[in-house]
Amino acid sequence: MRKRIIAGNWKMYKLSNQAADFAEQIKERITTSDKVEAVICPPALYVTDLLQRFETSAVKVGAQTMHDTDEGAFTGEISPAMLADLGVQYVILGHSERRQYFNETDETVNKKVVAAHKHHLVPIVCVGETLEQREAKETVSIVSAQVEKAFADVTAEQAKKSVIAYEPIWAIGTGKTATAEDANEVCGAIRHKIETIYSKEVADAIRIQYGGSVKPENIAELLSKDHIDGALVGGASLDPEAFVQLVEAGTHVE
Ligand SMILES: O=C[C@H](O)COP(=O)(O)O
Secondary structure (H helix, E strand, C coil): CCCEEEEEECCCCCCHHHHHHHHHHHCCCCCCCCCEEEEEECCHHHHHHHHHHCCCCCCEEEECCCCCCCCCCCCCCCCHHHHHHHCCCEEEECCHHHHHHCCCCHHHHHHHHHHHHHCCCEEEEEECCCHHHHHCCCHHHHHHHHHHHHCCCCCHHHHHHCEEEECCHHHCCCCCCCCHHHHHHHHHHHHHHHHHHCCHHHHHHCEEEEECCCCCCCHHHHHCCCCCCEEEECHHHHCHHHHHHHHHHHHHCC
16 A cells, blocks of 8 residues: 655745744654655745754655756755755645746656656655636646656656645635545546556556645545545645644544
């Protein structure tokens, strides 16, 4: 069975003392488990502090984005080499907010996925359709194309270690969740796409999360589905109690 992954994407929320309080509240409550891993992706400014606070905890730290080159004259950017140097293990790439507000494209996402693997960072590659695309029944073709482009030049061994987050854009921060059946169907289509690009072995190994208004109240049903290996959580991950409950669901749900 694939190890589940519950990742909190804090986006641009929390001041430093709030980030520290959160870490202190959860660090001893989340313990190492064979079934689930927990990742917090804070604003980049807090990465170092959280890495220290979680040093003896099972909670891992991820970044929300990065540049695709090791260094250079790119004011304001953070490189994969810098993240790896600090001990960051995960990086969210191609989140729909990055695509919408910061001009990220399938091509730039692909460069970042390749760069992440070069530095042994696990990419959480986000894909998802708009409401318009869903209504036009284009969901599977859109996410399949996003996956294909994101994984260009990524080896099978690297793909196996990757995480894909299926996040329907219309479900992000809206309180609307895809039904567990719909989410599972799309995650299954993504797994099938990975099988056609690589092999069944890679498709069986890669972890696919669902994201979009995931909360303690709806995570159990989502995790009970075959193709859903975890969640990428925005709003609910800001609350320590809710985050602990989400991770606990990862160990309890069959
Ligand atoms: O990265 C997380 C997603 O954008 C979901 O955010 P949300 O849980 O607030 O809907």
